[in-house]
Amino acid sequence: MSTTEDWIDEIETQRxxxxxxxxxxxxxxxxDEERAAFDGLNYYSVDRTYRFEVELDVYDEPEPVVVGTSTDGEQEYFAWGEFTVEIDGQPVTITAYKGDPEEDRLWVPFRDETSGEETYGAGRYIDLEPAHHRTDEGRWILDFNAAYNPTCAYSDRYECPLPPTENWLDVAIEAGEKEFGH
Structure with a gap:
């Protein structure tokens, strides 16, 4: 397991x-017309309190879920399981999805109390790859410091799935990527 300094360096390098x-x-x-003036994205400072090593409570029968998109379309995912963590003294449950039941990768879309204020209004995502986000004990590393904006936050030419209402969190997640200022 890496040290806290290694973990912070990894997040900052990714940014x-x-x-x-x-x-x-x-x-x-x-x-293109905005790229010349682009001087970097805005992020919250890396904060250890938003990084969790947690079990995924896998659903007995993962259900297909139709998710709306930023262009009024629809995409199908499978509600695969849920994580329960504590943020600011409150238990928070968040659902993880898969695009295909055969893949190992999890997708965790969410909105929170910062959405539309300090972060992108439609929500943010976390991607979890087993090779990088599983501990030797089989727990998942759910790190909100890695939360990022979907591509539709930067341009209307993209279609992005929107976080389902069960992942609209009643807490502020002051971690990860902030709103992109055009």
Missing amino acids: RQKDRYFGEDPRSPIP
């Missing part, structure tokens, strides 16, 4: 790499 990609890569979601 620098994303900023470089968004500012320089022709496939960046930042519109």
